[in-house]
Amino acid sequence: MNNALTNKSAITNDCLIELGTEELPPKNLKSLSEDFAKLVSQALNDVGLPAASIEVYATPRRLGILMRNMQTQQADQVVEKRGPALQAAFDKEGNPSKAAQGFARGCGVEVTDLQQRETDKGAWLYFEKTEIGSSLAQILPEVVATAIHKLPIAKKMRWGDQAFEFVRPVKWLVMMIGSSVVEGEVLGVRSGNQSQGHRFHAPGPMTFSNASDYVACLANEGKVVASFDERKRSIREQIEQSAANLGGVAHIEEALLNEVTGLVEFPVAVCGTFDAEFLSIPVEALVMTMQDNQKYFALFDQQGALLPNFITISNIDSKQPEMVAKGNERVIRPRFADARFFFEQDQKQPLSQRSELLDKVVFQNKLGSVGDKSRRIAKLAVSIAKQMGADEVQVERAAQLCKCDLMTEMVGEFPKLQGLMGRYYAEFDHEPKAVSDAVEQHYWPKFSGDQLPSNDVAQCVALADRLDSLVGIFGIGQKPSGVKDPFALRRAALSVVRILIEKDLPLNLMPLINKAFEALSDKFEAGSVADDVSDYIFDRLRAYYQEQGIGFDIVDAVISTKPEILNDCDQRVQAVNQFQKNDAALALAAANKRIANILKKQGVDKGLTKSSVTINERLFEATAEKQLFQQLVGLQGKVDSLFVEGEYLQGLNELASLRPVVDQFFDEVMVMVEDPAVKANRLALLSRLLSCFRQVADFSKIQS
């Protein structure tokens, strides 16, 4: 048992830790610093050394933690242990027994040092000692070393002839409490009060006189903005100000802003210009070059047109900022010149002419070329178009063109622009709008939460492309396992789910899968591929609904009744989810479970259908079963037609009125009676009730 004594020394002070490194990777800089601070402050808190507040700092060359008003001394602890009962501890002469001696030895003292205490439960031998608390200075080095060791780092490295590993080489370590240094060593560097300022503006060592001066000292002497968030704010302000000066609006993506913040210690925005004639290149290609390759911010005018300017964030307050601007302009010019050359080259030939080249590109060894895939997509997409009533000619054309841009120079140079460039070139070739849009949109959704193909032509091609990949890759035995999903089939399946549900397409999935297989039937045996693909797509529903806050049990309850049309499935899931709010829902779910168990034991759950169950009214004995039957029969016609119309929630609400008679049935009626005819009849009644619910979902799977 440990008892904290009263705080004899509740002294607090500011505590600073700064790990100096070579330039850290920018994208994870913020999370790395936060993890570090959390590990250190939590470990200290756990040993009774809390801080009033914790400030986290991060620049490319440092991870800083400033713990304000930190407890600097652990409280002393009284440790006590109970030994043997007094009766067993001494003999009649008062000599200590073996038990007493053993206990004393265990505590490292003589028996005479032990206490005797009377308690409610008798008299005992006790050992008590006071453990003196450690100081923060004693504990800190170990805590910091452990925290660094525990940091989640994807790729660590070694340097020089050191055995240590970290994100990048470690250069210095500051550990201070108030104005004094805490001695220690981490990753090969000894701690001190010396840091370094900005690499160019303040080279050489810089000394902190007090932990609390950290931020001011770095700012004034070091020319370093230590706080990630403050730098980020400053960068955003500078960008917006610069953009306003140029009469434009900056396009600021959060990820890029974070990355740039992680690349500089002293941010200074610099504006550059490029030749306006480059604006003939698709905006997306220009913006991508600026953002991805150069980490520039692009500017648009008030009407949303790209301006021939960019903003870069430099890491110095240059003596000649125009040199920085000029240098950056020199970099972007050849890149844009390349892009324009490719764009112009590509337009010398209609997009459709590239379809032949697709035969030379392997989609997958066993599944043939991208050309083969395009032809399969066209066939499947047209059959989908027939069912949806989409323009078959346009669908076929879009499918033939959809992969052609892979053979263009632009997509060769900017792979991320696949689809988009296809749309540009299709428009240039005067293809119908639905077709050129579909060339771009058949890749949608490109990522989780992305927009869906907007027109029906694009939807047909998008579905056909995904289904062909799913069936093909499953067919050659390479379906995703664990985290391995090289063909991104998880996303493909989720795309099918989203398009069918959110675009409200009442298509029966299995025939589509079979149609996709037909075109691939010369490549592999049918086996269970179609069922596997169907199951895989339905399995995506769990994740899909989880995002909407709908539980796995509801999804499973619906899927287990084998719905074939995804958007019908969706209506049921939504209805069951709504129905859960009905008071009767829980009770009915419990009743469903009970019935399912009874039927399972009797082996009558298989092949459960309404027609296979005949109920003989004359065999009813109890009022409760008669009432249940009558009410069920009374409702059934109405409920069935509601379900057929897809009015699932309304149907379920009707069924909810059965609750009292169902409850009564289970209160008063015994199902497993001697008389086989009566028993069979009752089982039949229960099956009919169950099957009525199962038109929507297997409610026995709903968790209470």
Add this chain to the structure above:
Amino acid sequence: MNDTLTPNTVVTDLGTFQGLIQTLQSYWAEQGCVVMQPLDMEVGAGTFHPATFLRAIGPEPWRAAYVQPSRRPTDGRYGENPNRLQHYFQFQVLLKPSPDNFQELYLGSLERLGFDTLVHDVRFVEDNWESPTLGAWGLGWEIWLNGMEVSQFTYFQQVGGLECRPVSGEITYGIERLAMYMQGVDSIYDLVWSRSEQGEITYGDIYHQNEVEQSTYNFELADTDALFHWFDVCETECQKLIEKKLALPGYEQVMKASHAFNLLDARHAISVTERQRFILRVRTLSRGVAQCYYESREALAFPLMKNSLLPKATSDATAMEVDSE
């Protein structure tokens, strides 16, 4: 020595390509580098030079700097693109073990070239390097000079499938880019290579015809059947040489196989799936050679340990471990 010998008074003209090379060579010679000459074989990068790839293996300390002509057949543009060539130059520095002031030494070289780091925005931007054919990877940065990548900076972690102990630090300068910046020209071909009373010679004077003709060969004429055969021959030779414990000639076969692969690639003779297989074949050879080289140095008791600053015991403990992959 002759007391009356006047000091060498060649003025390095930083306005020329050769002046840039001379400056880097003398700077790195001052840092204790052996200034080596280019390898007399076709390679895709300075890393292939045995002074980097092989010397990075094992415990022996080593510092070297050299220019390496580099060939990348797919980058050929028939001399029509001002920024892309199938044959260009890298200035390569290897410091083993990587010193504490590695970054500062690099920045010192930029200053020597005349770049004021309070005028120009110099940044270390994360860039991790991996060479699948060499079975090598490392972590480091691209160096940006006002947004232009002018160098790569890498701490080797593994080479030829072997853990690097100690770690070598590698710097690769893209010297055409640096020179274009320094000379303020927009085309590599306009770079002044040398300037003297004999007149000016440009990069284009020396290499433009080469780019046109080599591009034609690489893209149109290279005999793919012969190259496929050559690749097989190199592979067999290499395996034979590894068995005979001849790491250095064995390594030359790796470079030859690698260049044959690059030429086949430029001829679009290798499909996407085959590509991976060829890369794996070269990697297997690289690993064999690396292991063989390590053993041969070990058999010689690691001769360059005489220059090691490490206490003997430590260097024994840092012996290479074979990658278990």
